[in-house]
Amino acid sequence: MADLIDFELVSPERRLAKAKVAMVVVPGTEGDFGVLPGHAPMMSTIRPGAIAIHETDGGPATMRFFIEGGFAEVSDSGLTILAEKATPVSEIDVAAVATQLAAARQAGDEAAVERLEAMQAAATN
Amino acid sequence: MPSLKSLKNRITSVKSTQKITKAMKMVAAAKLRRAQDAAEAARPYSERMAAVMASLASRVTVGPESPKLLAGTGNDQVHLLVVCSSERGLAGGFNSNIAKLARRTLEELQAQGKTVKLLFVGKKARAPFARTHKELIVDTVDMTHIKTVAFSDAKAIADDLVARYEAGEFDVAHLFFSTFRTALNQEPTRLQIIPAALPAGDAAGAEAAVEYEPDEEAILADLLPKNLAVQVFRALLENAASEQGSRMTAMDSATRNAGDMINRLSITYNRTRQAAITKELIEIISGAEAL
Numbered sequence: 001m002a003d004l005i006d007f008e009l010v011s012p013e014r015r016l017a018k019a020k021v022a023m024v025v026v027p028g029t030e031g032d033f034g035v036l037p038g039h040a041p042m043m044s045t046i047r048p049g050a051i052a053i054h055e056t057d058g059g060p061a062t063m064r065f066f067i068e069g070g071f072a073e074v075s076d077s078g079l080t081i082l083a084e085k086a087t088p089v090s091e092i093d094v095a096a097v098a099t100q101l102a103a104a105r106q107a108g109d110e111a112a113v114e115r116l117e118a119m120q121a122a123a124t125n
Numbered sequence: 126m127p128s129l130k131s132l133k134n135r136i137t138s139v140k141s142t143q144k145i146t147k148a149m150k151m152v153a154a155a156k157l158r159r160a161q162d163a164a165e166a167a168r169p170y171s172e173r174m175a176a177v178m179a180s181l182a183s184r185v186t187v188g189p190e191s192p193k194l195l196a197g198t199g200n201d202q203v204h205l206l207v208v209c210s211s212e213r214g215l216a217g218g219f220n221s222n223i224a225k226l227a228r229r230t231l232e233e234l235q236a237q238g239k240t241v242k243l244l245f246v247g248k249k250a251r252a253p254f255a256r257t258h259k260e261l262i263v264d265t266v267d268m269t270h271i272k273t274v275a276f277s278d279a280k281a282i283a284d285d286l287v288a289r290y291e292a293g294e295f296d297v298a299h300l301f302f303s304t305f306r307t308a309l310n311q312e313p314t315r316l317q318i319i320p321a322a323l324p325a326g327d328a329a330g331a332e333a334a335v336e337y338e339p340d341e342e343a344i345l346a347d348l349l350p351k352n353l354a355v356q357v358f359r360a361l362l363e364n365a366a367s368e369q370g371s372r373m374t375a376m377d378s379a380t381r382n383a384g385d386m387i388n389r390l391s392i393t394y395n396r397t398r399q400a401a402i403t404k405e406l407i408e409i410i411s412g413a414e415a416l
Contacts, residue, residue, distance in 0.1 A: 010173060012276035012358055014166035030338050042336035043177065045347050071348065073177055075335075082173055084276065084351070 003037035006078025007053065009065060011086050017063070023054040024079055025061070026072050035072075035079045046070035048115045050089055050122035051081065064089035066122050068115065092123040129401070132394040136387060143383035149215065150376035157308060157369035163273060164305065164362040174355050178321075178348065185341050192342075194287070194349040197320035198296045203240045205263070205295035206231060207286070207318070209302040209360055210250030211368040212269045217375030219303060219311065219368050220249040226313040227301045231258070242295055246282060246361070250301075263294070274365055279358030286357075287350050290319055302360035303367035309374055311367035318356050321349055 004020040025034045027049030048068050052061035069084030097119050104112035127135075185191070208227045210220045227243075227250065234241050243258065245251040245265040254262065264285075271278055286298060298319035303311045337344055 008169075010170045012167055012170045012279075012355060013163070015169050028338055040336060042338060043181075043344060044338040045344055069351065071177070071344075071351070073173070080173055082170060082177075084280070084354075 005035065005037040005039070008078065008080045009051075009083065009086060010080065011083050016065070016083075016086055017053075019053075019055070021053050021055050022057040022059070024081075025052040025054075026079075026081070027051065027067075028072070035074055039074050039079070041076065042072075042074045044072050046072055046081070046083075048118040050118075064122070066092060066119055089122050092119060094120070094123050097123065127393075127397075129394065129397055132390060132397065136390045136394065139383050139386050139390065143380055143387065146376045146379040146383060150373055150380060153369045153373040153376060157366060157373055159273070160362070160366040160369050161305075164359075164366050167359065167362055171355050171359050174348075174352055178352055180335070181341060181345050181348070185345055192346045192349055194290070194319060194353070195321050195345065198293070200296045201239070203242065203295040203297070204234050205242045205244060205286075205289070205298040205319075207244045207246065207282075207298060207300045207357075208250045208254075209300065209364050210245070210247040211364070212247050212249065212267075213368075214249060215375065216368050216372040219371035221253070222311075222313045223301055223303055224250040224253050226315060228253070230299065230301075230315060231261075244286075247364075263289075274358070274361045276354070276358050279361055280354040283350060283354035283357045286319065286353065295319075300356065300360050302364045303371075305363045305366040305370060308370040311371055314363075316356065316360070318353055321352060 004022060005024070007017070007019055007021045007024055008015065009017040023034055023036050025032055026044070027047055028044040029047050030044070033044070046067055048066075050064050050066050053063040053065075054060070055062045065083075066087045066089050067081065067083045067085070070086075071082045073080045073082070097116055101113065101116040101120060104116055185195075206227055208223060210223050214220065231241050231243075241261055243254055243262045245254075245262065247268050248265060251262070251265055266282055266285075268274075268278070289295065290298070297317065300316045300318045302314055302316075304314045305311055
């Protein structure tokens with residue numbers, strides 16, 4: 001049994017997940033990074049995207065959350081992700097996102113387009 | 126001496142008032158529970174955020190290059206008081222305590238020759254100022270339609286504050302709300318939110334090896350508005366719990382007062398009734414004796 005890392009996902013309204021997992025892949029602003037047990041302490045902002053949680057070593061991603069406005073902190077005690085908004089990827093309504101995306105494109109709201117595109121990519125992936 | 130009929134009417138009306146206050150108390154108790162749970166659930170996030178801010182603060186030196194939200198505008202002439210209150214009354218001293226603290230601050234700042242502006246979240250604290258300082262009020266955020274405070278509500282307020290700040294509308298912002306201690310005890314609180322008062326980070330190099338991605342300044346610039354939203358959110362949650370706690374206590378004592386009043390009125394009613402009967406008896410007896 002490989003080492004596990006303490007993982008915590010909190011939103012301002014509540015704690016969404018707290019578990020011991022093997023690996024978490026985080027979409028950092030400057031590129032995706034995987035956090036494994038024993039990772040060096042770091043802090044990073046997160047771009048809108050999905051975090052993938054691998055509960056078993058080498059296994060597939062068992063949980064995926066779509067994160068907006070997030071921030072990741074790796075310390076000795078584990079990985080903490082602060083997210084303004086987090087949605088389980090399985091709960092994303094693909095059709096609704098597509099309509100919102102079309103509307104955002106039309107309105108020329110680039111931030112929203114980027115966000116929704118990331119959401120779409122996460123849901124269809 | 127009030128008539129029997131009017132006494133009876135009063136007793137009935139006090140009884141129905143008591144029913145209302147009793148129901149309000151129970152509703153407030155249920156809502157308090159929910160508000161407390163919400164405040165509890167929000168704690169991990171704000172604690173982590175505070176910890177991150179503290180560790181960043183120990184690594185960043187405040188200079189003219191720093192984000193304005195941290196370093197300030199270099200002035201402290203215009204103060205904005207953000208006063209959070211409730212949308213509904215009948216909550217004991219809840220709203221007036223907040224308003225009182227805000228008014229004291231306002232007078233202090235004006236005595237120092239500062240310009241003061243007022244922004245209200247929730248209309249109840251607005252009324253006392255609308256009479257005396259109408260020209261200072263810049264905006265009122267309506268919370269009537271919001272049942273449980275969501276983070277997005279707090280974020281909207283925080284974004285509005287940042288926009289006003291960047292437009293140079295004010296130099297310093299204070300947040301007024303009521304800290305929830307217990308259902309019986311809520312404390313009106315004043316908190317400076319802009320420029321951010323960073324907690325004194327421990328300068329010890331315990332976290333010296335932390336890697337920042339992107340660099341500290343970029344993270345700080347990203348986090349400052351978020352931290353502001355978190356503080357507003359926390360204030361709103363504390364306020365929600367305090368409001369219900371305060372209402373519960375107020376309605377509890379109102380129910381008790383109504384009970385006392387009913388007792389007093391019942392005694393008067395019974396005495397009056399008895400006096401009337403006695404009077405009638407005397408009349409009959411003396412009438413019979415006269416025959």
